[in-house]
Amino acid sequence: xxxxxxxxxxxxxxxxxxxLMFRYRVIDRLPEPPSAAATLGTLVHSVLEELYDLPAAxxxxxxxxxxxxxxxxxxxxxxxxxAELHADPFLEREWLADGRDRIATYFxxxxxxxxxxxxxxxxxxxxxxxxxxxxxxxxxxxxxxxxAIRIVDYKTGKTPDxxxxxKKERFQMRFYALVIERLRQRRPALLxxxxxxxxxxxxxxxxxxxxxxxxFEIREIWGEITAAAEAGRFRTRKSKLCGWCSFQDACxxxxxxxxxxxxxxxxxxxxxRPLTA
Ligand code: SF4
Numbered sequence: 001x002x003x004x005x006x007x008x009x010x011x012x013x014x015x016x017x018x019x020l021m022f023r024y025r026v027i028d029r030l031p032e033p034p035s036a037a038a039t040l041g042t043l044v045h046s047v048l049e050e051l052y053d054l055p056a057a058x059x060x061x062x063x064x065x066x067x068x069x070x071x072x073x074x075x076x077x078x079x080x081x082x083a084e085l086h087a088d089p090f091l092e093r094e095w096l097a098d099g100r101d102r103i104a105t106y107f108x109x110x111x112x113x114x115x116x117x118x119x120x121x122x123x124x125x126x127x128x129x130x131x132x133x134x135x136x137x138x139x140x141x142x143x144x145x146x147x148a149i150r151i152v153d154y155k156t157g158k159t160p161d162x163x164x165x166x167k168k169e170r171f172q173m174r175f176y177a178l179v180i181e182r183l184r185q186r187r188p189a190l191l192x193x194x195x196x197x198x199x200x201x202x203x204x205x206x207x208x209x210x211x212x213x214x215x216f217e218i219r220e221i222w223g224e225i226t227a228a229a230e231a232g233r234f235r236t237r238k239s240k241l242c243g244w245c246s247f248q249d250a251c252x253x254x255x256x257x258x259x260x261x262x263x264x265x266x267x268x269x270x271x272x273r274p275l276t277a
Contacts (some may be wrong), residue, residue, distance in 0.1 A: 005271040006125065006135035009172035012221050017241055020258070022225075024247045027269040028259060032246040036085050038096060040074070041156040044102045044196065045139065046071050048154060049120045051112055059112040065100045072096065084260035102156050102196040109194050109201060118143040126179045128215070132222040136177050149188040151176050159200025169193055169202060174214040177206045187211065229266050232274035 015022040024030045045069050051059050054111060076082050076199040086092035119141035126134045140152040160166045173191040182189045204210075228234050236252045248254040267273045 004133055005269060007218065007222055008032065008134070008136045009175045009223075010020075011169065012175070012218065013168050015221060015225055017239070018237040018245070019224075019228055019234040020236045020251060021245055022227075023245060024250065027234075027265050028262070029251075029265075029269075030247060034079075034082050034085055037156070039082060039085060040095065040099055040102070043068065043072055043075060043116040044099055044106075044156050045121070045154060046075075047099075047103060048106060048139075048235065052115075052117055052120055055114070056113045061104055061107045064103045064107075064112075068099050068103065069096060072099075097230070105196045105199045106194065108199050109196075113129075115142060124176070124179050124183060125184050128218070131219050133173070134179050134218065136176060136179065138180070141180070144189075148190075149180060149184065150190040150192060151180060151187060151188050152192045152194065155193055155195045156197060157195065158196040158197040159202070166202065170204065171214070171217070174206060174210055175206055175218065177204075178211045178214050178218075181211060192246075225270065226272050229270045229272040230275050232261050232263070232266070232276045234261075 002088065007128070011022065011026055014025055025032070047064055050067060050071070051064050054063060060197045086095060119138065120139045122141055123135075124136055124138055128134060138151055139154050142148070142150040142152065151173065153176075155169070155170075160169060172195060177188045177191055187208070188206060191206060193202040195201070236251060236253045242251075242253065248256060250256045250259050252258055261274065263274045
């Protein structure tokens, strides 16, 4: 059964970055080539998730690093397209070495022998009243003996510069804080992002005002998305991030022709039918 339309932090971020990119990704579901960085993120996340299946005393850096390559072989079996990433075995070895480095950095930030997560890769969904269905996957949820909730997210990239970065990360974490607060009837005490490339850490202690603000922002973004869907018009927003966009061939900003919009696909993806259709 297809899932009902929902908004996740990454989809909201896609729309804010460029409505046309959002459309191609979410509505047209155009295929995109796998990215080495995103795949490394998925791989490291799966190792850190499985690490907590081991008895606490066995959660060592060596044990975690030893799981990396078998986890990668399993990912390749499931999705053979990923083999495109590393035609050269030397580059594949380098990439796996990067993964082991990320895991080693993780152990400088936390001691997994002293943690017993309450949730790992937890799928969460919340229907906002008169608003969108919110959806996402929370990397880890910890609950202290006094019931205090901590949400933890692993990033395989480096710590963003607070002067122009962090916005996306703060949005994501406050989005999850809102969802968890509503689902568990308790506001998370701490939101923690761990950056495994350089060992950085970003901590947010969300206030009631933060969560009111994020709810407002989410409703606003959803309003813009549904307005674009009703108008059948997803504009381009050119930026330096276009360099990483897979859809330049179908983007007028780069001389490509925008694809015709399928109203049925819009309705399936967003639950809204273009008024012009
Ligand atoms: S190339 Fe840039 S402007 Fe064009 S769709 Fe991609 S992100 Fe948007």
